[in-house]
Amino acid sequence: MDGTVLSIWLLRLLFLTLLYLFLWGVVRVLLRDLRAAAREPGAELGRLLVLASPTGEPAVGAAFSLDAVTTLGRDVNNTIVVDDEFASGRHAVLTYRGRAWYLEDLGSTNGSFVNGILVEGVAPLGFGDELQLGNVRLRLERARR
Amino acid sequence: MTGVGRRRLHPRPRRRELTLLAIAGLALVVGSASLEATRRLDPTGSSAGGPEAGFPPGGLLAVYLAGLALAHVALVLAGRRTDQILLPTVGLLGGLSLLLMERLPQDLAGGLGLGRTQLVWLLGSIGLIAGIGAFARGDAWLRLYKYSWAAFGVGLLLLTFVFGREVNGQRLTLAIGPLSGQPSELLKVILVVFLAGYLSENRALLVEQSTRLGPLRLPPLPYLAPMVALWAIALSIVVVQRDLGAALLFFAVFLLLLYVVTARASFVVLGLLAFAAGGAVLYEFVPHVRTRVDIWVDPFAASRAAGYQVVQALHAFARGGILGTGLGAGLPEVGGLPPGGIPALHTDFPFAALGEELGLIGVLAILGLYLVVIERGLRIAASAADDFRAILAAGLSLVIGVQAFIIAAGNLKLIPLTGITLPFISYGGSSLLTNGLVVGLLIALSDRGAEPPPPPQAARGRFRRIFDAVAP
Numbered sequence: 001m002d003g004t005v006l007s008i009w010l011l012r013l014l015f016l017t018l019l020y021l022f023l024w025g026v027v028r029v030l031l032r033d034l035r036a037a038a039r040e041p042g043a044e045l046g047r048l049l050v051l052a053s054p055t056g057e058p059a060v061g062a063a064f065s066l067d068a069v070t071t072l073g074r075d076v077n078n079t080i081v082v083d084d085e086f087a088s089g090r091h092a093v094l095t096y097r098g099r100a101w102y103l104e105d106l107g108s109t110n111g112s113f114v115n116g117i118l119v120e121g122v123a124p125l126g127f128g129d130e131l132q133l134g135n136v137r138l139r140l141e142r143a144r145r
Numbered sequence: 146m147t148g149v150g151r152r153r154l155h156p157r158p159r160r161r162e163l164t165l166l167a168i169a170g171l172a173l174v175v176g177s178a179s180l181e182a183t184r185r186l187d188p189t190g191s192s193a194g195g196p197e198a199g200f201p202p203g204g205l206l207a208v209y210l211a212g213l214a215l216a217h218v219a220l221v222l223a224g225r226r227t228d229q230i231l232l233p234t235v236g237l238l239g240g241l242s243l244l245l246m247e248r249l250p251q252d253l254a255g256g257l258g259l260g261r262t263q264l265v266w267l268l269g270s271i272g273l274i275a276g277i278g279a280f281a282r283g284d285a286w287l288r289l290y291k292y293s294w295a296a297f298g299v300g301l302l303l304l305t306f307v308f309g310r311e312v313n314g315q316r317l318t319l320a321i322g323p324l325s326g327q328p329s330e331l332l333k334v335i336l337v338v339f340l341a342g343y344l345s346e347n348r349a350l351l352v353e354q355s356t357r358l359g360p361l362r363l364p365p366l367p368y369l370a371p372m373v374a375l376w377a378i379a380l381s382i383v384v385v386q387r388d389l390g391a392a393l394l395f396f397a398v399f400l401l402l403l404y405v406v407t408a409r410a411s412f413v414v415l416g417l418l419a420f421a422a423g424g425a426v427l428y429e430f431v432p433h434v435r436t437r438v439d440i441w442v443d444p445f446a447a448s449r450a451a452g453y454q455v456v457q458a459l460h461a462f463a464r465g466g467i468l469g470t471g472l473g474a475g476l477p478e479v480g481g482l483p484p485g486g487i488p489a490l491h492t493d494f495p496f497a498a499l500g501e502e503l504g505l506i507g508v509l510a511i512l513g514l515y516l517v518v519i520e521r522g523l524r525i526a527a528s529a530a531d532d533f534r535a536i537l538a539a540g541l542s543l544v545i546g547v548q549a550f551i552i553a554a555g556n557l558k559l560i561p562l563t564g565i566t567l568p569f570i571s572y573g574g575s576s577l578l579t580n581g582l583v584v585g586l587l588i589a590l591s592d593r594g595a596e597p598p599p600p601p602q603a604a605r606g607r608f609r610r611i612f613d614a615v616a617p
Contacts, residue, residue, distance in 0.1 A: 004186055011179035012471045016503065018172035019510040022237060025168055026230055026517050029161055033524070099408060100349045124349030128531030141530050144593075 044143045045096050046127065048080065052137040057083035063141075070094040072133055073106075086110045086134030092119075094131075094140075101125040101140060110134060155224035159217065165233035166217055170210050173240040176472055177203045180248055183473035205264050209243055212268045216275035220588075223279035228525060228591040232274060234517050235584050238569040239267045239577075241511070245498055246572055248473050249491055259491060259572065266574040270581030277585025284590075288533050291342030298335035301328040302378070306385050326575040329382070329391040330566075333548075334579055334586075336375075336395055337402075337540035343371060344406045345532035351407050375399050380423055387433045390551055390565025396420060397547045402540050405526075441561035457487045458497035458556050469504025491572040493564050496556040512553065515568075518584075519546040525591040538590045541583045 044065035050058045064070070064080055071078045073091035082091060088108035095102050105112040105119045112119045113132040125131075127142045181203065213236045220227065243263060251258035257265070287294070305319045305328050319328050344351070379392040400416040427434045436451060444452030444459070464470060475498060487494045500508045522542020529535040545568045552571075555562040566576035 004182065008179060008182045008186065008471060011175060011182060012468070015172060015176045015179050015472070016468070016506050016510070018168065018175055019237075019507065022165065022168045022172055022233070023510060023513045023517070025165055026234065029165075029230060030517070030520060030524075037528075102349075126345060126348045126532050127535075128345065128533060142532070142535065144528065 046101065046143055047141045048094070049139045049141055050136070051130065051139055052135070053082075053084070054135045055083050055085075057081065058136070065143075066094065066096070066140075068096045073108075082133050082136050084134035084136050087136065091133050092131075094125075101127075103131060108133070154222055156222050157224040157226070159221055159229045162217060162220070162229035162232055165230065166213060166236060169233050169237040169240065170213070172237065173206055173210065173244065174203070176241070176244050177206045180244055180472040183471055184248075205243060205247055205260050206240065209240060209264055209267060212271050216271045219275040219279050225279070225592045227278060227588045228521055230517065230521050231584050231588055232278075234514050234521075235274065235569055235580075236271070238511070238514055239270065241499065242495065242570040242572075243267060244472060245495055245502075245570070246491060249498075262574075263572055263577075266577040269574070270569070270577040273578060273581035274585040274588065277582065278588035281586070281589040282592075284534065284537070287338050287537070288342060291339050294335050295339040298332050298339070299378075301335075302332060302382070304328070306381075309386070327573070328575075329386070329388060330575040330579040332391070333394060333398070333544050334541070334582060337398065337537065337544055340399065340402050341533050341537040341540055344402060345536050348406055348532055376419055376423070380427070383427055383434065384431060388564070389434065389437060389561070390548075390555075390563030393551055393563060394544070394548050394565060397551075398540060398544055401543050401547070402536060405539050406532075406536060437561045437563070441558060444558065454488055454494065455558055455562055458494055459558060461487065461494075461497045461501040462557065465501040465504045465508075467505045469500075469502050469507055472502050475501040489564075492566060493552070493562075493571070494556055495567050495570045495572075496553045499570070500556070511570075512549075515546055515549040518542060521591075522546075522587055525587060528593065529590065530593060534590055538587060541587050541590075545580060545583060 045068065046066040048064040048066055048070070050060050050062045050064075053060050058064075058080060067079075070080060071090065071093045072080045072082055072087075073089050074081070074083060074087045075089040078090070086109075088106070088110070090106045091108040092106055092112040093104050095104065101124065102122050103112060103114055103119055103125055104122045114123045114125060115130055116132070117123075125140055127140055129140050131138045131140070213232070216232060216236075220232065243260065246263040247260035249259055251260060301319070309319055319326060375395070379396045382388050382392045382395070396416070400413055403412050403416070404410070424434075428438055429435075440447070440452045440455055444455040446452060448456040461475065464475070487497060490498055496508070496511075499511060503510075519542050522538055522545075526535045526538035526542070529538055548565060549568055551560070551563060552565045552567045554560045555565075566573055568580045569577065
């Protein structure tokens with residue numbers, strides 16, 4: 001009988017140990033994953049993905065890392081050069097203030113659109129929203145982390 | 146490689162998932178062996194269920210492990226870069242549930258018996274996880290129809306109010322023909338989907354605009370309406386359904402998501418104040434709530450009547466101590482209420498039973514497993530491509546975490562007891578299937594290479610115009 005009791009004790013302890021072995025395995029994976037995420041240069045606040053661009057400048061599918069202030073327009077001094085015949089030289093500026101994104105139209109000739117609505121002055125943006133300058137359409141996405 | 150339809154199969158190995166599944170499987174096999182050995186030692190004693198005739202000991206577990214392996218194969222064949230932690234973690238929780246249900250009196254569930262019925266539901270849950278994790282690519286079906294989903298949820302709730310069957314004084318179960326289930330389980334998923342849609346669309350406005358009221362900065366007034374509506378729904382669930390747990394869960398998840406989206410403590414303070422006010426009123430006027438709170442304050446005042454469950458649960462934890470009594474050696478008889486048994490153990494008190502049999506060490510490991518689910522969910526949220534997916538992932542994982550906390554803390558007399566299920570461990574089909582749905586969605590959401598989100602809709606109409614009028 002003693003042998004049975006002893007083996008039951010061993011099985012119980014082994015079971016509890018295995019539960020913690022599983023947790024240890026998971027935590028190891030989680031830590032590796034978090035460290036890998038921390039190593040990446042993660043300074044970008046968001047990304048701007050090009051959805052449509054008839055002239056190919058910027059190229060469709062390109063993704064721009066965003067800082068707090070990003071200017072858009074035909075002029076080469078803009079952060080993102082939008083070479084489209086319906087875009088103005090200094091067309092719009094995308095800013096990250098506090099906790100939210102804003103698109104400000106800089107008095108462009110043909111206007112800027114957020115989700116198809118003409119921007120008058122400043123419009124707030126969320127991740128997943130679409131902007132349109134001239135024929136170029138872009139989508140604001142969260143930074144890759 | 147063979148083509149399936151037009152899409153070719155591109156299997157992608159999931160080594161981490163396989164390793165973790167192997168450890169989980171080994172742990173469960175050892176647990177099952179320990180259960181069997183304890184039963185043989187004392188065949189007349191506490192394990193009233195006993196192995197059923199014609200079914201070898203551990204047979205249920207073998208079927209369950211085969212189900213997990215199949216789910217793994219399905220995810221490998223799908224070839225997506227998705228999360229590899231959630232399936233083993235949830236699988237281990239489900240396995241623990243199976244071990245527990247196998248050793249309880251089998252007559253708690255009619256027909257197949259407790260263990261087998263639970264196995265069927267667990268397999269369904271795993272199937273949902275694998276199916277959604279492998280096939281759900283786009284999220285437009287959730288994103289675009291949030292108001293339809295919300296209407297469906299409210300409709301379900303109203304149906305339960307009117308046609309619900311009362312079980313143990315709670316009107317939770319809705320039966321349509323042969324199907325019956327607890328809509329509040331599904332409702333929590335619908336709530337998260339709706340909140341994700343609503344908050345992601347109005348995030349910029351909620352963060353920036355505010356109405357000042359003394360020292361408090363309230364959200365803009367038009368946006369208070371849905372919040373008040375949710376508060377009212379939570380209250381009505383308490384009053385009409387007498388379901389404190391679901392109400393607490395909905396409200397907590399709502400506040401947490403609001404904080405996740407806006408990072409404003411004032412919203413949370415406001416919500417807590419509303420909660421305190423609602424709680425005080427309910428305590429005064431709803432006898433059901435008053436009983437629950439009184440039991441919580443002093444269960445020993447009526448230890449043979451209303452406080453019986455809670456007192457017995459406390460005794461169970463005390464008997465368990467640090468290492469526990471061992472699987473199969475606890476005293477959780479339910480049917481005839483012998484001294485030491487806890488009524489409704491398989492649905493409301495599995496945490497106390499596990500606390501007795503696995504002890505403090507085992508219970509801490511189980512809480513650790515829930516923490517892992519939350520951590521994975523929040524990581525998936527942090528790396529999601531857009532707001533909707535981020536809020537959805539955060540909300541889904543918080544639903545599981547908050548629900549586990551509410552019932553575990555209730556079992557431990559940390560908060561008043563509510564009749565809510567412990568995710569993946571409690572007995573019950575509605576609960577297991579919905580939680581399978583939740584984890585399946587989380588796995589699908591973790592795939593960053595998935596279909597891009599659909600173009601946002603322009604129709605923000607009225608609210609946008611209000612904002613334009615206010616904006617400088």
